[in-house]
Amino acid sequence: MAAASLPISTRRSSNATVLSPDPSSSPSTVLKAEERKQGEPSAAVDLERGSEIDKDDPFTRFSPRRKSLIVATISLSAILAPLASAAFFPSIPNIAESVRTSPEVINGTVAIFTAVLGAAPLIWAPLSGFYGRRPIYLISLPVHIAGSLGVVFSNSLGALIATRVIQAIGACAALSVGAGTIGDIYSPLERGTAMGMFYLGLVLGPALAPSIAGLFQQYTRPEWRSFQALLAAAGGLVFVLIFFFVPDTSDGPTPHELAKKATGKRFVMFWFSPFRAVALLKNPNILLISLNSSFTLLATYVLLVPLTYTMAPRYGIENVALIGTLYLPSGLGSFVGSRLGGQWADFTTAKWIKKRGYRRPEDRLRSALIGGLVLFPAAVLGAGWTMETGKGGLALPCVFLFLAGVGQMFVLASANTYCVDINPARSSETIAITICMRYFAAAGASAGILPLVRAVGVGVANTIVAALSFFGVLLLLLVIHYGEGWANRSPPPPPPPTTTGLPVLVEIERESTRLEKTGVMAGVGEHPREGKSAVEIEMERKEEGSRSAAEEGGDASRSIDPLKKVVSTKLPASL
Structure with a gap:
């Protein structure tokens, strides 16, 4: 790492180099970030949400x-x-x-x-x-x-x-x-x-x-x-x-x-x-x-x-x-x-x-x-x-x-x-x-x-x-x-779903409930359809939206379907 790459000013003396900190940042934060840019793995982990513990977790x-x-x-x-x-x-x-x-x-x-x-x-x-x-x-x-x-x-x-x-x-x-x-x-x-x-x-x-x-x-x-x-x-x-x-x-x-x-x-x-x-x-x-x-x-x-x-x-x-x-x-x-x-x-x-x-x-x-x-x-x-x-x-x-x-x-x-x-x-x-x-x-x-x-x-x-x-x-x-x-903090996005060992459809159903609560699927319950789950209703809505977009010459692929994302990550490859 060259001296010029350090985000702090340096000046040399005969015995040592003297560093002056950037007052807008912590020296620990700045230099650690610089080192990790060089390829050192970071130790990001969220213990509160039950994520898997990284081997470099501090x-x-x-x-x-x-x-x-x-x-x-x-x-x-x-x-x-x-x-x-x-x-x-x-x-x-x-x-x-x-x-x-x-x-x-x-x-x-x-x-x-x-x-x-x-x-x-x-x-x-x-x-x-x-x-x-x-x-x-x-x-x-x-x-x-x-x-x-x-x-x-x-x-x-x-x-x-x-x-x-x-x-x-x-x-x-x-x-x-x-x-x-x-x-x-x-x-x-x-x-x-x-x-x-x-x-x-x-x-x-x-x-x-x-x-x-x-x-x-x-x-x-x-x-x-x-x-x-x-x-x-x-x-x-x-x-x-x-x-x-x-x-x-x-x-x-x-x-x-x-x-x-x-x-x-x-x-x-x-x-x-x-x-x-x-x-x-x-x-x-x-x-x-x-x-x-x-x-x-x-x-x-x-x-x-x-x-x-x-x-x-x-x-x-x-x-x-x-x-x-x-x-x-x-x-x-x-x-x-x-x-x-x-x-x-x-x-x-x-x-x-x-x-x-x-x-x-x-x-x-x-x-x-x-x-x-x-x-x-x-x-x-x-x-x-x-x-x-x-x-x-x-x-x-x-x-x-x-x-x-x-x-x-x-x-x-x-x-x-x-x-x-x-x-x-x-x-x-x-x-x-x-x-x-x-x-x-x-x-x-x-x-x-x-x-x-x-x-x-x-x-x-x-x-x-x-x-x-x-x-x-x-x-x-x-x-x-x-x-x-x-502190200019806003609530973080909901945590991603984790594999719980439950049947795939149960996890998808749970994911749909989470999406409803967060507003991603707002409006699903406005026109109830008897005998169908929330997931099935949302799938139908997505299909209807895709057909409408195709008829109008739009590109429906730009919209992200969170349920499709869950299915793709949870269903076994053999299926």
């Missing part, structure tokens, strides 16, 4: 057990970011004392960390589309390890902020790249369950990290620093697991491999704008889904960030280790919600495929309604006002925290999978911009929730964010009803 390249292992490993990688984000929650007063500042300032560093978690995937996602998923995992994890070790030895506010930024940049790659990996290996009907398990790590982090960090704070001499050392060790373990157990999941050669072949270079630089993913927000479907999930994550952070200052004082809890356990109900709810939410999303998708006859990505979003419209906002309200009033004791707000964890996963699991479904060629970038908006919202919640709670109380603060999350579900309803039109 969703059957790995066994179910291997796919489960891949998801489990990248889920461990994804949990690092939220673990690091929430690690400060129970120890904010102690950290402030260690670096000689105020708790409000440390809360601000949590907001900075969260904002970087949102922004950095805009860099990692395009790189994973060009170089492949696996290299990005293996490059980003050492960055996380270095940042975590830097936090351990930070003795000033400036050093703490700088090393936390490095830690966030390294930890966040799996958030978007992991979703792309799942899109690579799972079909749309399996994707919801897999995505639910993947994002379980994402939501377990804010619940587990304070519990573990509280134990380290209370019972180890390095206090909060010891948990940061544990994060570094965890990064090293995940690096080893990915190195040995996670292959690159790209379908065919990566764009980097094709570019090396085209240019004859050992390494090809890939230049791009990190803001190119922002252009995806021009798509109203992606914009509204991103807003919906952002409001959900914002409400989650409003619930969890201030527990040290709201729930703990209300019930007289001073032990940091016990304060950390207050976050566990939310984590348990997230675990339950990830299992139920992903499976419910896949079940809902399959139900609507059966009902409609084809897969419409927006149908998956219906599975979020039970969590988004009722469960999650009600739980946020209940948690806020029980903490405000103290009614129901310690148990009742814990129940509401559990229900909030369940509800948020019903919303997030379907939203994440939908983003992959509607843009598989740029799935990592689509998830990246969605994550960016979510974590910017979470950063705002981290920075502003304590002043808001002190100004209006936890009950009013939770009422505000519950209303926001409810509004987000209204945006979801807009996508469900209008998303197909906004």
